[in-house]
Amino acid sequence: MTAAGFAPEWLTLRERADAEARAADLLVPLRESLPKSRLVIRDLGCGTGSMGRWLTGHLDGPQHWVLHDRDPRLLELAGATVTGDDVTVELRHGDLAALRGPDLHGTSLVTASALLDVLTPAEVRALAAACVEARCPALLTLTVVGRVELDPVEPLDARFEAAFNRHQRRHLLGPDAVPVAVDAFEALGAGVLTRPSPWRLGPGPLAEEWLRGWVGAACEQDPDLLPEESGYLRRRTGDVRVVVHHADLLAMPGESA
Template structure:
């Protein structure tokens, strides 16, 4: 992971556009190099553009395929090559496309034990301070803030200043009981996270992050949370299992090659949740795990298509000898997807780590 080049602390009162608008603006910045005016924006234009390109050209959303990935990076998130001295940038289009499926998949069963722990924190009446690590376009905040009561201040961490900007712009304004939600952004890296950086934190959260970390990064994260005495809710880590209908003889072969690809460069891929559970437990935390699968059907055809292309492409990158058979497999699966006949379950796991409060509170 890239060393953070700057740290910014920018309080923001969100103007409350939705995630679609933020992602559309992010795409415009990527293309034009400036933030577009909101006047004349057409709601849904970015989503339709994503769907139309997938339907008419068969192309992969920038960042949704394996091409151009560097060791230690997950290709499905890579936007484009950047200067080696700059942090990599990720595709807001891909993050936008997956956000509804992410929201549907996250484990609501972990919210009650989390709420109980948060209710018992010292100074709870003063509000929650929540750190979102690797926030991307801010989908975790848009999902979680409305599920928690009371005032909330979100601190958004990411290496990419573009994504930080749009995460702040599209952040929620109010919590479950109507209390105010505010945000600030910090450009940085999980590898540099320390207990001091989390001083006063009520909660650390992340989405689709653990599987793109190394063992060292996860141990750093667990130590920082334990040192600060705050719980961690870490969602949507890949589990290494996929189910497609109808079953095909290549399903398992592609899955195994993809999982190997996810482990390249020292990343943990589908092993990440187990490593994280062990790391948090070693620091005395109570750890709960719950499945959080994507369930994709005809209503998620655009996402399914892009996921398929990235999934098979990564498998072929890992095992080039699969290419000829994998191309035929992909064509067959894409035809079924376009016809509304394909259903996919992509398994993930959510993790809640209830670290011991640093002051000994319950």
């Protein structure tokens, strides 16, 4: 993920697609696992607050959201827009990797969106350990799984996909994040549910911005693709239809099969 991947403009552009993609059926077992009292929800890497804006309306009763992010600009945007009846907000600026079990004391739910794939294996294991120690469910959505479908299909698609996935894996988990997270939670006795949560994009600004970032990262990883870059983008821009596959994960400590 480049710095542009965390820009407010990109996060705003993708918000509707994120909301449409999230696996809403995971909310049924989630709601059953939550206390009936006031909820304390920690949103890790909250960005501009899209998870909070989506989830507040799907949960009942009073909610206190603790929004965590490394970027103070994004925190301010999130804090001003995660609102609702009986919803309060608290902002926390700092490194998510430093969170441990005692930090989650009193937390009803941990959430994150598009976060797992930009973590390291050690950071995912630490997050799982913190949630399990605090006996806190975790709803972790929109993790890339390394597969895209473009229409119409071109022979170069597979080369760009493979190079992009290698780029993601250079320092972070990228498309390996979901199985690593599942293993981490299950090793600690948590029950884990996963569901597909694909973006389905027609021609438009989001598809074109995604395509430029996807192709750019692939070419950075595999310079042999550079001679193909401009022609590929020219053919795709304005007429791209794409399914970008993601997965959502719900982990519930103490509920393993």
